[in-house]
Amino acid sequence: MYADGVTGSGRAMPVGLSAALDRLCPGRVRRSVSLAGISRWKVGGPADLLVEPQSAEEISGVLRLCRSAGVPLLVVGDTSNLLFADEGFRGVMMQIGRRMAAVSITGTTVTAQAGVWMPYLAATVGRAGLSGIEHTAGIPGTLGGLVMMNGGSQRRGIGEHVSRVWTIDERGEAAILGQADCRFAYRRSAMQDRFVVITAAELVLERGDARSIRRTIIDIMASRRRKFPLKLPNCGSVFLSDPAMYATVGPPGHAIEQAGLKGLRAGQAQISPVHANFIVNLGGATARDILTLIGIARSTVFDRTGFWLNCEVRHVGPDGTLRPAHEVAATDRAEQTS
Template sequence: MTTLIGSAARSPLDAAARALANAMPPAEIAFDVPLASLGRWQIGGPADIVVTPTDAGSLALTLRLIADLGVPHIILGDGSNLLFDNAGFRGVVIRIGRAFDSLTLEDDGVVVAGAGWWVPSFVRHLINAGLSGAVHAIGIPGTLGGLVTMNGGSQRKGIGDNVLSVDVVDRHGMPRRLEHHELGYGYRRSRLQSGEHIVTAIRFRFERADPSALRREAIDILRSRRAKFPKVRANCGSVFVSDPKLYSLIGPPGLAIEKAGLKGFAIGDAQFSPEHANFIVNNDSARSQDVLALIALARSRVYDLTGIAMNAEVRHLSPDGTMRPAHEVAPAAG
């Protein structure tokens, strides 16, 4: 076992490391893992412990162990829509990965899927089965659990419209099923974002449609995304949430940032993409502070231009495990 980050004694984390190492197969646990290797922005310092459960049972066991010890922890899918701090994270990262990738097609357009599905692959399965309602998500990177938690989508659509229920495990390792009315879906938000529950599987309902028509729609969406969005440099996707007032006044966040004169502007190695200003790209060695400074600057400039404060959909993880929308942290970046 490698030494946990930092030199100060942290007995709860040390106890968690010992308990998890004794309880989990070696392949499911790692120590001192760079968060930059886990997120799509490729930014972030080390995490003390990373656990990758292989099934709901090992997930529940992990949660029970760390709940008993009171150790900070976060749930991570593909790491999109997250900004990890360069100071790292003093706690346990629980990754919901490809082990949670079951898929069952039932009657009447009902689909039951594991939270670990890669979203574009999941959407392609639906297209081939002649099921519509998720094509708008074809180009969104990330896992299905993250998409459902964030009510993600494109073209101002959200996957939450198709969710019937969600199977979760709470922070004490207890399984539960949450019905649609309990999930509090709104534009790019849900009650799942509180972090009280970890999504393991989702039950959807989709409408029947012609697969050929769905494939043409998917091709059009992907072609549009390729034309607009950064292709190579690391990024987390859209940084700011589209606001109806801002949209009616000036357009989407990317256009507002462009009109504020910030398209292509950089702080350190973090830059508003020259291709789409609502994307912040990492040109090489961007720091979390650089990204937060750009977010603060964009909010200030767009507010001066429109009187509307943009909110970030990307969330920032602090070293103590606090997860907040990045704009709530950005003013501290100076």
């Protein structure tokens, strides 16, 4: 179907793919997009193509086109949990964001498209007197990303309130998953185990008082502003909290701080002096800089405590392979020392 062509990455891409995507999503396809320019961590080389669908039908169409062209496809929300490789991404990045962000509320049931911004969703349902997701008000990502990661704060996960999830698989086929199908666990969901695009989710919330929900949200936001280094590009908590380690050593940030690593720099990346479980980009950091700090934090904490820290942040390889970032950091260290 496609002949040879070259994108800004210099690699052959099927000619016609970009034009076919343009026909499907007019005005919403960009070529050779700098990931350092658009990602939350401000890190990463170019992505060949970026497309922003605005309906489930368009998503199915994009999936079918990429599948028949044999081109890697990566789904992202706001990239707030992703570390892109310095080499960039050779494929099609599909961003589910503000163009798919409709919300409807019926009684205590909220149905929202995957691209809705979590702080907006938490505030909107709060104003409608619905309680349960206040803990997500300070999480700078989309509903789709949050459901995929079962993210949350204050030891909670969005999965507690998810009743249904609308998905599309790599063949472009739609399915609706119930809560049990999603197998939510701490920062885990069944959707991480196979390729699916989340297009929408249904949440069942509790009735509450809009004013007290608003106060709770304001308190949560103020506490996050005090605790987290929000002024420099970052990806939130880099390492997951392990219950066994938490009970004896404390949370990852505490363990890293105790190891004397707060403020440590590699190139333009730094273990935040404000919160040691954050790695901030001081300006022009590379993925390699960040992986170096991840590797040092892991091995130093292991030497002191006997616990390996594992990453919440996911690394995106040039072919779109998603892996917890510590796995890539460990490989890099092994390569450097061999």
